[in-house]
Amino acid sequence: MITKSALPTLDDASSLCDVVRSQGPLVQNITNYVAMTLSANVLLAAGASPAMVHAEEEVADFVRIASALVVNIGTLSPSWVASMGKAVHAAVEDGKPWVLDPVGCGATPYRTETARSLALLKPTVIRGNASEIIALAGASGAAPKGVDSAVSSHAAVGPARVLSRQIGAVIAITGETDFVVDANVTAAVEGGDPLMTTSTGVGCALSALTGAYVASCNDPFVATVSAMAVYAVAGRIAARGAGGPGDVPIRLCNALNLIDAEALRANAEIHPHNPA
Amino acid sequence: MITKSALPTLDDASSLCDVVRSQGPLVQNITNYVAMTLSANVLLAAGASPAMVHAEEEVADFVRIASALVVNIGTLSPSWVASMGKAVHAAVEDGKPWVLDPVGCGATPYRTETARSLALLKPTVIRGNASEIIALAGASGAAPKGVDSAVSSHAAVGPARVLSRQIGAVIAITGETDFVVDANVTAAVEGGDPLMTTSTGVGCALSALTGAYVASCNDPFVATVSAMAVYAVAGRIAARGAGGPGDVPIRLCNALNLIDAEALRANAEIHPHNPA
């Protein structure tokens, strides 16, 4: 039986949101070309300090001054994969939290293998859509549509639980409902808006934001649930009155900048989820 | 004599717009760093599913799950050129349509040679500005201004006709008037707004959109004319009430999301063009 008390509340999320703003953690990103700008802007809007640093020659040096590392395989190539490994090893050695975003895992063998190799290097958090998490867990039956999920987030909770027990990471599955899974507890975060799926890099930027939250909180489960809740609310506020998909990134950053406890309580819900 | 009946109407364009929305084709892009985000956002706003995948290790695997491929040489480097070749070969082998955007063809020998090599690999559609198409056709007298055209789109219709006959591709020349040329027919598409030229990547994103349209229609000429018309109308609607160039990408995506037959009829014209 999962008790509600194991989960952070929306007020916990709000407090952590303020900690990020006051600490301004330096978050190093090795992320894809499409989502780099939005990821940096989301981090800035949330009060963190982003840096995009990927050269093998400097990734490890940079990890040493960063508070967290985010690795996103959206636009892969061999030299970047080498840098990812080097950066992750430095993070683990240095005790820095790191977040893996396995973009498109399951779409090609190269992508799946790269994601799986990285998943074995002790990520603090993995955030993906349902197809990606299912493919990463080695479960079958959910081939993605390119980098988009083919199934709903519910379908990945079971595989995420298994994966979390194997590798010891907190796993966030985003979708209509977001689920945050660790070995023993699953939180469901309700909020967000379908309009968020109509603009590119919105999921990737959430992985970046999760980096800022794990940098500012010793409990990765609490940090991840909080990041999902804050982002869902920002997305919901952004969608309200938006003129269309073009407005999403702009209004998302504007909303993130203003999130407070009241906005969280009015727009999101965190509750325990018992997988069937 | 070109008969009007050979051209798609604005209602045909509107129907195809709906087909793209209902099919949501997966469009693989190997495109430049500057235009990646807007290209993805334009595809999402039009109802398609974008993926930016360029590593030699996976391009061919990805082509197999994609419905169309878009190759844009905006920010070239040797490893990307190798990937472009590999992806194109997979597309041709697999019978998948592919679109070439020869950005800056004519500006440097490296760019011109790369564009010409790719043009020989049976692109379904080539979309560029007048200088690029003229340089690609090997005609003279229109050296580009970097990646911008030095001449009006009219000037490229003759060279495009010659090129189309040589390589069998539909050729779209965008500018104040857009022209779509194949071996026997030329359509002129009127619409758009000069404000579209004041924001980066707008042309590149149209090449991406063309990928979605050729993925959803067996006739590449009809698909290309339709993509030009839909985009011109979105651009015109976007420009109306815009505060300046900064608003262009946002409002363009918002408008694309809402295009319908009425908007097309009110804002564009498709007519036959007889080159002098």
Add this chain to the structure above:
Amino acid sequence: MITKSALPTLDDASSLCDVVRSQGPLVQNITNYVAMTLSANVLLAAGASPAMVHAEEEVADFVRIASALVVNIGTLSPSWVASMGKAVHAAVEDGKPWVLDPVGCGATPYRTETARSLALLKPTVIRGNASEIIALAGASGAAPKGVDSAVSSHAAVGPARVLSRQIGAVIAITGETDFVVDANVTAAVEGGDPLMTTSTGVGCALSALTGAYVASCNDPFVATVSAMAVYAVAGRIAARGAGGPGDVPIRLCNALNLIDAEALRANAEIHPHNPA
């Protein structure tokens, strides 16, 4: 004693703004992935013609048709460093002005060494934040926070003066007050808005804009002060009525497009600065 007459006035800045609009200089950028799109859009909004060209195979050919070169080390890798060197040598050989943006200089040895090597290749202008300029000058005590400055722009004026005398470049330090330093004169430019620091790439895009201004004016000091003043005013106008950080890049481009002498006079100040 520095006399006020050595400094350009806001009316000089406005005139140069108009020269850029009428000449539309082609500005070649080798810049980071995060800031590429905004840099291109800022150049377009200011009336210049941007091109992002970085392959070793073509950088030197492109410099020959460009009016200025901008080199920004934000997202470094060895092949790009090689291209930067090749492009810079072509620019110097060809007598084309070039601007260096030493992003994150001081954060890692790789970054510091690359920036210093480039600084020895006769840049016309160097633009950075205080930490970057201090690290580039080899002064101590201002380790950056990743790519963000840890100290105020005032702190870098002395080191910038020393550096300017060593290498003969105009040096712009941006921050709450912007300083433009050459061997003998320092201008302080007041304007801007703190909101400009909440969106990524805004500083990098100013380096790109500086490229357009040095391309259109024989006096690099006048050009650089003018670019700082125009950008500060655009930033201030952009911040007015902005809904948050998400609006910054859009409103900045909209404002740049409309800057005139009146807006400059109402929103900025250029005055001499005597370092203590």
